[in-house]
Amino acid sequence: TGKLYLCATPIGNLGDITYRAVEMLRAADVIAAEDTRHTRGLLAHYDIHTPMTSYHEHNKEEKGAELIARMRAGETVVCVSDAGLPGIADPGGDLARRAIAEGIPVTPLPGANAALSALICAGLPLEGFTFVGFLPRKEKKRREVLARVADYPETLIFYEAPHRLKETLAALAAALGAQRRVCAARELTKKFEEFRRTTLGDLLAHYREHEPRGEFVLIVAGADENVVSTADAEEELSLTERYAAH
Numbered sequence: 558t559g560k561l562y563l564c565a566t567p568i569g570n571l572g573d574i575t576y577r578a579v580e581m582l583r584a585a586d587v588i589a590a591e592d593t594r595h596t597r598g599l600l601a602h603y604d605i606h607t608p609m610t611s612y613h614e615h616n617k618e619e620k621g622a623e624l625i626a627r628m629r630a631g632e633t634v635v636c637v638s639d640a641g642l643p644g645i646a647d648p649g650g651d652l653a654r655r656a657i658a659e660g661i662p663v664t665p666l667p668g669a670n671a672a673l674s675a676l677i678c679a680g681l682p683l684e685g686f687t688f689v690g691f692l693p694r695k696e697k698k699r700r701e702v703l704a705r706v707a708d709y710p711e712t713l714i715f716y717e718a719p720h721r722l723k724e725t726l727a728a729l730a731a732a733l734g735a736q737r738r739v740c741a742a743r744e745l746t747k748k749f750e751e752f753r754r755t756t757l758g759d760l761l762a763h764y765r766e767h768e769p770r771g772e773f774v775l776i777v778a779g780a781d782e783n784v785v786s787t788a789d790a791e792e793e794l795s796l797t798e799r800y801a802a803h
């Protein structure tokens with residue numbers, strides 16, 4: 558049988574793709590892309606001429622079945638989304654589950670991911686974290702999710718679109734407290750990459766003054782972020798002070 562590769566693609570800077578990913582994209586029988594027009598730019602940049610087919614949320618049933626049939630017949634499929642890791646707030650998870658159920662080998666081609674790139678630069682605890690991704694749009698569902706994670710001790714990771722950022726920050730401040738520390742990671746790996754390390758209340762005030770533009774990840778401190786063991790207390794205190802100074 559064939560094989561399914563889940564391939565990371567750049568989240569901004571076109572250089573952020575591995576040698577192996579480029580080689581596998583070249584060697585594959587077909588590339589299953591979330592948006593073939595979008596991925597065409599990446600393929601042109603790396604002189605890759607592999608045929609593409611579209612695979613997204615709205616055709617995953619019939620296209621998924623078709624791709625499974627091709628892999629069963631021995632073909633290699635490389636699945637990509639528009640940016641970052643397929644399956645993370647993007648298509649790809651369903652295809653992976655189908656392939657696994659069919660006994661088809663599934664392999665990652667690791668690389669760029671907005672959530673983890675933002676997390677490691679946030680200056681918040683990394684020992685444990687919860688990826689929430691996009692909050693539900695409907696207010697009731699959103700409140701349910703926020704109520705569930707409000708007391709989590711681990712750092713929280715959210716994705717958001719610029720036109721909804723203020724609304725989401727207001728909801729976060731209401732549910733988690735305006736004093737909760739946050740890092741807004743904007744335009745990662747791009748020309749106007751920026752990190753704002755502050756509190757939810759201050760970040761909301763900032764974006765009420767300056768219309769948010771570009772792509773955002775919000776890294777929010779966990780509920781226990783300031784509860785530390787005596788051994789860590791001194792280090793943690795100086796971290797808090799340094800954080801407050803920024």
Ligand code: SAM
Pocket residue numbers: 568569638640641642643644645646647669670671672715716717718742743744745746747772773774
């Ligand atoms: N699959 C992607 C990944 O692995 O990161 C995520 C795709 S999701 C549809 C798009 C969201 O990811 C954006 O709304 C934003 O929250 C975040 N994102 C993607 N690229 C980003 C970047 N360069 N800078 C900041 N956030 C980014």
